[in-house]
């Protein structure tokens with residue numbers, strides 16, 4: 001089976017969010033960008049692919065790391081899982097705002113693949129700007145069946161089985177390849193640690209980074225941005241002091257008063 | 262639904278997914294945005310057999326016209342391929358530039374996993390623009406201005422688009438007089454149109470559904486939520502949280518790391534990528550209060566925070582705080598609540 005992943009990474013939240021470019025032609029944003037790391041959903045999607053390969057060593061995994069620009073450290077971190085192909089795809093910042101233009105870029109990349117694609121995996125939210133719209137949009141652009149918020153994927157008799165929970169219901173969806181699934185975080189898909197020898201190999205690897213060109217097809221543009229600073233509690237927090245017993249006493253009285261209110 | 266005069270925005274209410282209060286708050290939120298765009302609201306209420314009450318609620322929340330669409334073969338919980346087929350029959354005609362009075366046409370879904378998927382897939386099928394989860398949408402010359410948050414709730418942005426049709430998801434607001442819909446009020450035939458459909462609906466692959474082993478109180482609509490974070494250290498900690506929740510008649514939620522660890526199910530994750538909850542009281546235990554978690558808690562909710570680190574961010578968002586190790590505090594607290602029961 002041939003699996004493709006799209007990964008964006010997110011800005012490391014230990015750093016302040018980067019300055020966003022109102023004018024996409026202006027230079028300098030790249031230099032100021034904070035380092036990126038894998039998002040929890042990138043990690044889950046990657047682990048799902050690795051588990052499929054654990055079960056069938058013939059599985060091929062290719063990853064496209066997308067960014068404006070693509071950070072090499074992210075490429076190396078991903079390559080340390082000994083994947084068949086890791087490449088970068090540079091887009092221009094305005095396109096990160098628009099699921100349509102990103103999905104079409106990804107569609108172009110996949111159209112150039114020579115091998116049959118059996119599964120496209122992508123985290124449930126793509127990077128710092130997406131609210132979960134890119135994966136279903138991409139499925140439509142690629143004309144693939146879509147299964148969202150998947151927690152586990154297995155291959156059985158040449159078909160995919162997707163597992164997910166919806167409220168109090170567990171779903172098992174069987175789909176013939178090819179398909180696209182968005183992956184959410186779950187105990188079953190916590191990303192493993194890479195082996196030291198693979199980390200060392202990834203340090204020496206060279207990566208092809210494709211550039212989609214300076215033009216933007218985005219239909220959405222940024223008007224303004226502001227870093228959020230306001231705390232939701234203006235009046236301060238009432239702290240319950242004293243011994244544990246005293247705190248428990250005061251807290252239980254407070255909670256009971258709210259239960260009865 | 263033909264449009265006359267003012268442009269209409271379309272609001273898709275999935276009656277089998279939202280309870281009446283949520284549905285009403287959703288139409289009310291859409292109406293508030295429609296006012297600033299200079300549009301009216303057409304509500305499409307879809308379900309297996311959506312009750313007339315949903316139509317009354319929608320009208321009282323501000324919808325000008327309502328289409329009540331029933332289909333007996335719709336799956337519950339929703340199967341998006343089925344809904345997509347229904348909506349693809351209706352929306353393209355309703356959202357043409359002519360129907361939108363020359364304005365950018367807009368269709369709104371409720372901000373949840375089903376709404377997000379439908380908004381994106383319809384946008385793609387109609388070569389439209391997917392605007393994502395918006396906190397506000399306004400009209401601007403020739404297009405729309407949308408407000409949303411990015412970088413895990415750490416930054417607010419305003420975006421513009423002139424390219425319709427546009428699809429967005431929004432959250433419910435607390436509708437004015439939300440508890441007071443007059444069920445006996447009569448709806449004019451002009452306001453509500455009934456569509457009883459029975460055509461074959463598509464499906465992808467083969468779906469089997471089983472109730473999960475543990476039935477849990479839903480986060481949606483809960484008055485009180487008890488929620489645990491990574492600091493709970495394991496499933497035993499979550500058992501104690503469940504006892505606390507039971508003593509308070511509360512639902513139990515968790516942070517992303519708690520879900521990752523398997524202590525809470527993913528459908529009970531609170532936050533940017535989980536549920537958006539609006540209880541009266543949110544008891545946050547061993548949770549640090551990151552922007553991604555806080556993004557899932559409504560602004561009117563009172564937070565009680567229990568954390569062993571007095572510098573934890575959660576205290577900045579909480580109304581009441583206790584600096585304590587939960588392993589010491591929870592047993593003492595649960596004992597008192599049980600004694601009072």
Ligand SMILES: Cc1cc2nc3c(=O)[nH]c(=O)nc-3n(C[C@H](O)[C@H](O)[C@H](O)COP(=O)(O)OP(=O)(O)OC[C@H]3O[C@@H](n4cnc5c(N)ncnc54)[C@H](O)[C@@H]3O)c2cc1C
Pocket residue numbers: 010039040125413489490491492493515516517518519530531532533534535536546547548549550551553554557567568569570573585586587588
């Ligand atoms: C794209 C993206 C989406 C995300 N979506 C979500 C989301 O939807 N929901 C979400 O929650 N997170 C989300 N996150 C993750 C988020 O960034 C944080 O990692 C997460 O919220 C932290 O969870 P936590 O508070 O449980 O853990 P931590 O931040 O590790 O906090 C644990 C807390 O427990 C306290 N503690 C430890 N021991 C004790 C004790 N014995 N007694 C009392 N207190 C104790 C500590 O002082 C600490 O404050 C998302 C991240 C990304 C990148």
